[in-house]
């Protein structure tokens with residue numbers, strides 16, 4: 001659970017990163033593929049478009065931080081779709097590390113320990129919902145059809 005202060009930290013720092021969204025997306029994927037080059041072939045589409053989708057989705061989640069219950073079904077469906085993209089639980093840690101690194105690059109000195117902690121909790125919450133939904137697909141593959 002995030003405190004009101006942490007929610008505020010995430011929202012105000014995301015507003016800064018959004019002003020450099022394209023650059024942040026390209027920094028993010030550069031870092032991700034540096035951390036694990038084996039992830040590259042999972043991405044088949046246009047990376048600029050993919051970067052936009054990623055930033056938009058994080059934006060929606062950030063905007064909903066004080067009412068996360070409302071976006072849980074959409075995040076679960078996103079997690080189920082990721083099974084089809086070949087994404088495994090371990091990949092979520094790598095993506096989280098690349099995301100936090102990107103925020104640090106984008107925010108500079110504004111990326112304080114408190115801000116880092118608030119973002120780690122935010123990403124962790126999203127990743128948990130996605131991974132749990134993915135595990136349900138593994139247990140019952142027909143669930144993906146309704147994703």
Ligand code: HEM
Pocket residue numbers: 039042043044045046050053054057058078081082085087088091092093095123126127130
């Ligand atoms: C909070 C975590 C994540 C968010 C918000 C997110 C968001 C998205 C979105 C919005 C899409 C577009 C397609 C769709 O809506 O189904 C997508 C596709 C994709 N994501 Fe994620 N994702 C996350 C975690 C991950 C992780 C951990 C991986 C592992 C490498 C990953 C790899 C991919 C791949 C391979 C695609 C398909 C790309 C393609 O078809 O070219 N994502 N993601």
